[in-house]
Amino acid sequence: MHIQIDEIAKEFGTTTALHPVSLSIPSGALVALLGPSGSGKTTLLRILGGLEFPTSGRVLFNSQDATGMSVQERRAGFVFQSYALFRHMTVFENIAYGLRARPRATRPNKAEIDRRVLKLLDLIQLPQIADRYPTQLSGGQRQRVALARALAIEPRMLLLDEPFGALDAKVRKELRQGLRDIHDETGLTSVFVTHDQEEAMELADLVVVMSMGRIEQIGKPQDIRTRPATEFVREFIGA
Amino acid sequence: MIEQGRAEEEAALTLGATGWRTFRTVTLPNIRWALLYGTLLCTARAMGEFGAVAVVSGKIRGQTATMPITIEMFYNEYLSIAAFSMAALLTGFALLTLLLKTALELRHADALSATRRH
Secondary structure (H helix, E strand, C coil): CCEEEEEEEEEECCEEEEEEEEEEECCCCEEEEECCCCCCHHHHHHHHHCCCCCCEEEEEECCEECCCCCHHHHCEEEECCCCCCCCCCCHHHHHHHHHHCCCHHHCCCHHHHHHHHHHHHHHCCCCCCCCCCHHHCCHHHHHHHHHHHHHHCCCCEEEEECCCCCCCHHHHHHHHHHHHHHHHHHCCEEEEEECCHHHHHHHCCEEEEEECCEEEEEECHHHHHHCCCCHHHHHHCCC | CCCCCCHHHHHHHHCCCCHHHHHHHHHHHHHHHHHHHHHHHHHHHHHCCCHHHHHHCCCCCCCCCCHHHHHHHHHHCCCHHHHHHHHHHHHHHHHHHHHHHHHHHHHCHHHHCCCCCC
16 A cells, blocks of 8 residues: 655644654555654654544545544554553464454454464464463564564554564564565565664665654665765764 | 553554453453452442541431441440441451452452553
């Protein structure tokens, strides 16, 4: 799905989180929002997911205005920074949650839910953990379960907030490839937030560098590396 | 609830759950032990109430008298047996609440302390 961000601004009381920013995300792309903390990247992601609403500006999905669309209607697969798995539910129940929450008319039957959850567990390469609780999983496993849970609703786009932030360096590298594979397999338009420039450069098709609520540069990783548009970008990527 | 944060609720919403469903399946299960604990403490508090009820309610026997007030009334009417029976009963309730409270604290300390478990 093609995502268009048109002059989106966001204020929290008197502080400005986002100055008007515009961005076009082509269908099927894997985009990184890169910037230090406080640069507005998470706010922008949450606006896309419908968890925050912009003070001004529009969001367009496939050229249709989606600015006022509710979070449920958007069907965005959202992976939270600390994963936000339901701690009183098993892995199976976590992944099935979105399917069971559907209105009766579109809810798959029990056998179909079972089948889909098991398929997703296969996709994240953790077929044996269905009956465990989130507290019994390692950080990397939790991240993959959160990803499977987001994919279960057959999302129109995938939004990830610092998906590798809480993991140690070795697991991070493995899962990076895992996310790339899942993105290529599903073909979903995906946006992830990160403050790690190496991660953004290695993983994304398109990198959006942000600072102080503004977009500093939008470009392919190699373009940003070879032709940083501003002094901030040059310093931030250490080129 | 503030310490637990909104992330799990937000996750439920992004998965298409309505506000009511989110409350029922995510918020409530997460606070159930704390809620039970609060109810228990509240019950204990209500059982022992004396001053406020005595002054405000008019202490009508069988309608607005709490156990301690009833005990006082029995005692003032020289109904010692009734007064002491009632006092024993109240002590029994107090011990029962204390027992339940301790059991809850032992078994669900983690949920009550409201710290995030992951």
